C-alpha cells in the first residue's frame with residue numbers, strides 16, 4: 001500500500017509485556033494485556049501473551065471477535081460495560097466483562113443461561129475518577145441484588161458469576177492510583193465476603209497507571225489483577241511520564257513521506273482568523289525557516305501527536321492531511337520523497353491503527 005505506515009515491533013512488545021508481568025507477579029498480580037489502541041490486532045495480542053499476560057482485554061466487542069477469529073484461545077475480557085444491544089454477543093465472545101449496571105448483569109445472566117455458558121462479571125467501583133463504576137457506598141447493596149444469580153451460576157456452571165471487584169484510575173478525572181484507594185477496594189471486597197458470602201476472587205486494581213506503585217515496591221495485598229495497555233505499548237510510567245528502565249519506548253514507529261520542502265517565514269502573511277479546526281493559531285517569529293511537509297495528518301493521528309525520531313526536526317503543526325515540520329536544524333538536507341520516522345504517543349497509535357489510510361506492518 002505504501003505510506004504512511006505504522007511499524008510494530010512484536011519482539012519489543014513481548015519484552016515490554018514480560019517486564020510488566022514479571023513486576024506484577026512479584027506482588028501476586030496477574031495481568032490482562034489491553035489491545036484496544038491497536039483495534040484488537042491479534043499479532044499485538046499474541047506478543048502480549050508470549051510476554052506472559054494471562055488474557056486479553058478490549059473495550060470493543062468487534063476487537064474481541066477479531067482476536068477470537070484469529071485463533072487466540074486465551075481468556076478475553078470486555079473492558080467496557082456491555083451495551084444492552086450487544087449482550088448476546090458478549091456472552092458468546094468474552095468469558096468476562098467489567099460491569100456497573102445491575103440490569104445488564106441480570107441480562108448477561110439470562111443470555112449466559114440460554115447459551116449454556118458461564119460468564120464472569122467484575123463489578124466496577126468508582127473510587128473517584130468519575131468514569132465508570134458504582135459509588136462505593138452502593139456496592140454491597142448491588143452485590144446483594146445479584147447474589148441469587150451468583151449462587152445459581154456456582155451450582156449449575158451457567159449464568160453469571162460475580163468474579164470480583166474492579167476499579168479504574170486516571171481515565172477521566174486524572175486520579176492517580178494510591179495505596180489508600182486500593183485499600184478501600186480490598187476492604188469492600190472483604191465486606192462482600194463476610195456480609196454477603198461471595199468469594200470475589202478477582203480484585204482488578206486499575207490500568208497502566210497502577211504500575212508506578214509496583215515499581216516503587218509498594219502494593220495493596222489482595223489486589224491481584226491489572227489491565228495494562230499503554231505501558232506495554234510504549235514502555236512508560238504514565239504517572240511520572242518517564243520511561244521504565246528496561247522497557248522499549250519505540251515498539252511503534254510511524255513512517256511518512258516528505259511531499260514538500262520550502263523556505264518560509266515562521267509567521268503567516270495576512271490577517272489571522274481560524275485554522276482548519278476552528279482554533280485561532282499563535283505564532284512566534286523565528287524568521288525564515290526551512291520547512292517540510294509530510295503526508296500524514298489528523299485523519300491518521302486522531303487526537304494524538306508524534307515526535308520526530310531524527311534530531312533537529314520539529315513538528316510545527318498538523319491539518320487533516322499535512323504534517324508541517326521545521327527542519328532548519330536537521331543534520332542533513334530533507335528532500336521530497338524522503339521517509340521520516342516518528343514516535344507516536346498513545347493517541348497517535350490509536351489514530352493510526354484506526355485509520356484505513358495507514359498501513360500496519362508487524363515484524
Ligand SMILES: *Cc1c(COP(=O)(O)O)cnc(C)c1O
Pocket residue numbers: 034036059079080098168206207208209227228229230231
Ligand atoms: C483502556 C482501559 C484500560 C487500559 O488502560 P491503559 O492505560 O492502556 O493501561 C484498563 N481498564 C479499562 C476499563 C480501560 O478502559
